[in-house]
Amino acid sequence: MSDTVSDNSIDLSAPEYYFNREISHLQFNIRVLEQALDDSHPLLNRLMFLCIFSSNLDEFFEVRVADLKKQMAFSREIPGPDGTPPSEVLDQIYQLASETTERQYNILNEYLLPELEKENIRFIRRSDWNEKQTKWAKQYFRDEVQPVISPIGLDPAHPFPRLVNKSLNFIVELDGKDAFGRNTGMAVIPAPRSLPRISRFPDEICDGGDNYVFLSSMIHQFADELFPGMKVKGCYQFRLTRNADLSFDKEDVSDLASALEGELHARHYGDAVRLEVADNCPEPLWQFLLDKFNLTYQDLYQVNGPVNVHRLMSVAIGAERPELRYPTFTPSIPKGLKGSSDVFAAIRKSDQLLLHPFQSFTPVVDLVRSAAQDPDVLAIKQTLYRTGATSEIVNGLVEAARKGKEVTVVIELRARFDEEENLHLANRLQEAGCVVVYGVVGYKTHSKMMMIVRREGKKLKRYVHLGTGNYHAGNARLYTDYSLITCAKDLTEDVHKLFQQLTGMGKALSIKKIYHAPFTLHKSLLGLIAEEAKNAKEGKPARITIKVNSLTEPKIIQALYKASQAGVQVDCIVRGMCRLVPGIPGVSENISVRSIIGRFLEHTRVYYFENNDSPKVFASSADWMERNLLNRVETCFPIENAKWAKRLREELDLYLSDNCQSWQLQRDGRYMKNEPLEGEERISAQQVLLESLSA
Template identity: 40%
Template sequence: MTPSKKQSIDFSSPAYYNNRELSWLSFNERVLQEAVDERTPLLERLKFLAIFSSNLDEFFSVRVAGLKDQVKAGYNRPENKAGMTPKQQLAAITDRTAALVQKQDIFFTETILPLLDTEGIQILTMQELNNGQQSYVENYFRSYVFPVLTPMAVDSSRPFPMLLNKSLHLAVRLQHKQDGDQAESFAIVQIPAVLSRFIELPAASGEKRFMLLEHLLMEYMPELFKGYDIISVSPFRITRNADLTIHEEGARDLLQEIEKELKKRRWGAVIRLEYQKGLMDEKTLRYLVQTLDVHEDDVYQTIGPLDLSFLFGLYSNLSEEREHLVDETLIPQTPEDLIDEPDIFEAIEKKDLFFHHPYESFQPIVDFITAAAHHPEVLAIKQTLYRVSGDSPIIKALLEAADNGKQVTVLVELKARFDEENNIIWAKKLEKAGAHVIFGVSGLKTHSKITLVVKEHKGKIKRYIHLGTGNYNDSTAKLYTDMGILTMNTSFGEDATNFFNHISGFTKKPKWNQISTAPTDLREDLLALIDQEIAYQKKHGDGRIIAKMNSLTDKPLILKLYEASAAGVKIDLIIRGICCLKPGIKGVSENIHVISIIGRFLEHSRIFFFHSHKEEKMYLSSADWMTRNMDKRIEIMFPVFSPSIKKRLKKILETYLKDNVKARYQDNTGTYHYVSSDHKPVNSQLLFHDWAARFVDSDGE
């Protein structure tokens, strides 16, 4: 292609982009593929079905809700990549979601249930119970269920109740005699969330029998409405708008503002209604649609049970006794850099330490904070917290540090979606313990992962810094792939000190030594790094970029990647979720290759490699290449200097690119396909575990 033709291509053409929301649905389809994949153990397939369902719940309550708000407000401007208006996006989402939900539904009822049956596991209806099981559920109903039920009548004096978001309900049509005529009534019964969704029944040895709670309630509904005839009992479920609207400017207390908004989340507008085919009559459906003010496009019908997220609990119930139906347990190993050095501070003083979770244990990070909390020479601990576990050992260590008289500064991000309530609880506890708690920064979410520990040793100050790609969450660290380093690098220490002073005070943004931060300079630094590869490609013909992240949506970065591809730079993108870039388009992105890896661990690490004419620059980051990360979050990207760590990271990236088991590639239409290869199977996640377990060396030989 001639230079003039290259220049004539409009890289902004909507044809060159995937819509953000439809790309997310494509990601969730890949999650569903893991359930469908016969190579996945049976109970793990249950878990992927549950993940698909819970993912879709969040998508509707946030993304779909946001689009509906735009339509309601009369906003009809096309989004800036694929050029779809909010109404067009909603229509496409409806079609795509309906197809995916139907696929999930049919697969569960026609494939999974028969497979469970072959393993002696059945989910029974009331009609399928034997006499002993019927006696058991009757007693269970009277002893455990009936006392917590609350039937809610709907009539002129009792309006339709406010139904809780994502909870299951029964719509009950009733009939009774009134003045000699038959009169109809309507009532709602919430299926108690405090009880298990499934009931384990008595069964023969080696067998498992279950019954869903809603089926039990349907059978015993006459117990709640004595004197009335039951016309119909229909399970249904609603999803509400759960996106918080935080008005920070003018909010005297951000914590109180968020607590107020959290209460509203339960009662947002209904944006989805789900019901089970054959269990809801037309009259009840019309009544619910009208009363809940739901558009007919937002009504979803299933053959099987509603809300398959209950399969998480079923997995937990069955996995211990059915080990042959679950993945082999992969135990996090002692990190390679700590095998010969048990003292964490001494280890950091010798060299930069690298951690690859969950293959290598997260416990050393917990130990680092805990040791700092009790070390007599530690003066201060400063840390950012975005998402932490419910019983966080990190928080416990920080509380102990404050109690021990250390200067503890913690930025707790109160706006971490769906973790707001948990973070408010921890923030209050830290404040009571004497820690200096910062409740985020106005207008921004603090998504950075950084810890600074300051020690005084023989009259000298020492700074120990942890920088990572993932949250300080000991629970998710067992499920998410993330990376981090511990270092005493002086320039990192200065940056860390300035970073915390910047977000806690009024000082203007410092000039960083090594790190890049959003929203001020991260995008510009990434664009400059891509520009360097373009220049090296033109001069030496060796432009090369490998970038691994969760999602790619930022248009300026996509435009620059298209420019780099058109210049001949070879680009590999490893993107688990949303990818608005379309690869393989002649003259635009033909030098870009995109893969997505969905496996037993959630790929969460962000790694950026730039060949830089043999200099090979390597970066880790808390940030995806999304507009929200570049403009609305406080993020950190940091370089990796250690030659040995850079070597490990490069090998990790190369292994991802060789994955032909869990990898899918995106074609130039935006469709994903399993990677096929004549080479031996490479499952990158299992290989990383093998490396950590020393089955093979870190070079993978």
């Protein structure tokens, strides 16, 4: 352990001790993009990483860039802890996003498409169509596209159309006069949203393999049929990204569901933030588009390929080529739950800690199912954030309500980009007889809790599930998350009180074991970090290891700096955004930060404190961000079973030893991929867990 002593003369709030949040967020997306070049991933999964990057970048512009632009438009520029004004952040984003977008298309065109072609998966350009393919495409265009497409000539009677966020469109140069004698020279073709963007050519007109054609190729090829008697001089695809963050006055909301319903339509038509155009589009046309959308040259992205790469996901997922994807696996079920006909008896015998997706999410679903069917169960209470209206969990809640049980569900309607589905979910549950609550206006309910109340003899007993992830069985196959299932008295009593706070009114209740935001979590974490610093100064064992998705909250970062100064070894496993700067002499030389990017999306939140050889271990729904710790409803629950605490410590150490899928954050803000040293064993934490925990 270092002998470093805290230097109180250093201002730990100084801007040089913080990275910019938005740039850090963009760097995470770049690490995702780099997976598309990593041949340790199967080919179709590499294509999938490229598509995920495209989707992530869309959301980055829809939310983060849109917010920065909004700050500037209203002269409310608020620099973060790094002190960089939003205007400068935008300049940095434009530079980095432009370079990365160019790299994305280079990876697609120079690496992935040629490698896919070697595997007989082809995206056939219209210049390469054979006679039969041309005939098929023409017939498809006339039968499927032409009846639903609406080309719009631009003149005083047909002003520039209001285009939907992220929709595929074409700007067309025309020559000649139409039936009414008009000669505007320009038109817009919005691609029908009802049609697939990629179609598969029939096998009988191809030379084997899987052969695909873009809708954009067919519209390009047959655009002249949309303008009879006129000549199409040029047809160029473009796509507009808009501000898609919902906003309403929380002080003036009498009905949250109605307010959200009113905003959902507006999401499609927010202010423009980015324009993507084909790189062969002439300057007069893209300049015309920039002017129409009130954008500048910095907002322009000229791309060498489809303007929406994410559409390739349909092939990455749908192509019947299992040999080009990760091998399938079967998540395991722990012995204590496997084959048990009485899930409640199994929980009474022992707490259960599950790590998804390596261990099955089925026990969590079975818990709801059993509760729905068990005549001794009186009530179920649950929080839902991202779940889906037709999930098995929801089916169980609906069944329980219909059987006359008291079912109370706290639904967070404002889970970004899932608002519409959550409204459908709320309606379905209410129709079944559930009591539906929308949490607390102004504080998103992000905690993951379920409580079942069961009559056993003359007493009522509570069973709870606490998790780091959402109640979504599909995500449980893709995201790493912990589930704790227990009937421990103190924890179940705490969960009962938390539900009382969410559904009722009154002062914050006294909670024994669980730290909860926005009340005790932030303060408690600062106290735990300070205790490690104190122990280090006194020569006692001290260590902090955290695993979160994001680390941005300034006071937490300052506390970690102080712990480092005191000699505490602080290891941070941060998947995405990180404002903390590691490796600064006298400030953070005892802090390391790494990011794991692999087959599964790392989503677990785990906090470990050495506590003088009496470790305190927690799992949580909360990242170490301002919004999570101060402005959301979150839970952080202790892992007190020695067996489970030891397991979490070992799994954290495994992630710290990963030298295949980990990236190390440098003091200058760059991320360097960790590679095995010569002769060193290759360790992929996800692969080790897959081999050791799955069935």
